[in-house]
Amino acid sequence: MLKIRKAGYHGILLPEVGVGLDYSGTKAQHIFISHAHADHVPQNKKLSVYATPPTASFMKLRGFRGTVTPLPFGKPLETDTARITFYPAGHILGSAMTFVESDYGNVLYTGDYRTPPSPATEGFELPEAQIDTFITEATFSLPIYKWKAEKELANQIRSFASKNLEQGITPIFTAYNLGKAQELMFILKELNHPMQIHGAGYKLCSVYEEHGFSLGNYETYDRESCEGKILICPSSALGTGFASNVKKKKVAYCSGWAANESRQTQLTVDELIPISDHLDFFELISLCKQLSPKKVLITHTPNPRVVQHYLDGLGINSGFLDLEAVDNE
Numbered sequence: 568m569l570k571i572r573k574a575g576y577h578g579i580l581l582p583e584v585g586v587g588l589d590y591s592g593t594k595a596q597h598i599f600i601s602h603a604h605a606d607h608v609p610q611n612k613k614l615s616v617y618a619t620p621p622t623a624s625f626m627k628l629r630g631f632r633g634t635v636t637p638l639p640f641g642k643p644l645e646t647d648t649a650r651i652t653f654y655p656a657g658h659i660l661g662s663a664m665t666f667v668e669s670d671y672g673n674v675l676y677t678g679d680y681r682t683p684p685s686p687a688t689e690g691f692e693l694p695e696a697q698i699d700t701f702i703t704e705a706t707f708s709l710p711i712y713k714w715k716a717e718k719e720l721a722n723q724i725r726s727f728a729s730k731n732l733e734q735g736i737t738p739i740f741t742a743y744n745l746g747k748a749q750e751l752m753f754i755l756k757e758l759n760h761p762m763q764i765h766g767a768g769y770k771l772c773s774v775y776e777e778h779g780f781s782l783g784n785y786e787t788y789d790r791e792s793c794e795g796k797i798l799i800c801p802s803s804a805l806g807t808g809f810a811s812n813v814k815k816k817k818v819a820y821c822s823g824w825a826a827n828e829s830r831q832t833q834l835t836v837d838e839l840i841p842i843s844d845h846l847d848f849f850e851l852i853s854l855c856k857q858l859s860p861k862k863v864l865i866t867h868t869p870n871p872r873v874v875q876h877y878l879d880g881l882g883i884n885s886g887f888l889d890l891e892a893v894d895n896e
C-alpha cells in the first residue's frame with residue numbers, strides 16, 4: 568500500500584512516488600490539483616502543477632500565478648515511479664478524481680465529487696482497477712443528508728423563477744460563484760428568460776462555453792437593469808447591496824446545507840433549495856461498498872466517526888485523514 572501523508576492544511580503527499588494532491592509544499596515532484604475551488608488550490612502561487620484544461624483556465628482567471636500544465640481526463644502522466652490519471656468527478660466543470668498507480672499499490676483521491684454527477688460537468692467515471700486506498704471527501708457526512716432526485720430539484724428551481732416572474736417579483740438565487748452558479752444557469756436556461764450573474768461568477772462562465780456547456784441568455788449583473796431578470800449571486804453579496812434597489816424580490820438559498828433543519832431556522836430567505844455539488848451520505852456509503860477498497864481514508868469532513876461506523880458495518884477498513892473540512896458551500 569502506498570504511504571499517505573497529510574501535508575499542511577489542504578494537501579496530501581504520497582512520499583514514495585513524489586506525488587502531491589491539492590498540495591502546496593516542496594516535497595512533491597509532481598502536483599495534481601483536483602479542481603479550482605479555493606480550498607484545493609495551492610496558496611503558494613509559484614508552484615508548477617497539473618490540472619484538467621477547465622481547471623487550468625479557472626485557476627488562471629482566479630489569479631493563480633504558478634504554472635499549470637493541462638492534463639485531460641483519461642490521459643495518464645507517466646513518471647519514473649507512478650502513473651497518474653484524472654477521472655471526471657461530477658462536482659464542477661473540470662473537477663477530477665486523481666488515480667495514482669505504482670509498484671507500491673494504487674490510490675484514488677476524490678477531491679470534491681458528486682455521483683450522480685452535476686449536469687454541468689463532464690460526468691462521473693471510476694477507474695476499472697481494484698482500488699487499494701480510496702481517499703474520499705465526506706462533506707455531508709451524516710444520514711440526515713439525503714438528496715432529492717435531480718429532476719425534482721430542477722423543477723423546484725425553475726418554478727421558483729417562473730412563479731415569481733409572473734407576479735412581477737424578481738427572483739434571486741444565492742449560489743457560490745464557481746460551479747453552483749453555472750449549474751443553476753444550466754437548469755434555468757430552459758425558461759428563456761434573461762439572467763444576470765454576479766461579476767465574479769460571470770467572468771468564469773466563458774470557460775463553460777468554451778467546453779461546450781451553453782449557459783443560456785445571460786449578462787453580468789447591472790444594478791440599473793437587474794429588475795425583472797433572474798439574478799444569481801453568492802449569499803454574501805446580498806449583505807453588500809446586491810439588487811438592494813429592487814423592491815419586489817424573493818431569495819432562494821441553494822445549497823446542500825439547506826437540507827439541515829437547524830440551518831433552515833437560521834436563514835431569512837424565501838425558499839430553500841437543497842441542491843449540492845457533493846454526494847449525499849448514502850451515495851458515499853454505497854460507493855465505498857461498490858469499490859470495496861482495501862482501505863477508505865476520510866477527509867474534508869466534520870463527522871468522520873459516523874462514516875466509519877457505517878463502513879465498519881460493511882466490513883470496510885477505514886481511517887480519518889485528518890484534514891480540515893472547509894468548502895465553498
Ligand SMILES: [Zn+2]
Nearest residue numbers: 602604658679
Ligand atoms: Zn469544491
Ligand SMILES: [Zn+2]
Nearest residue numbers: 606679893894
Ligand atoms: Zn472542497
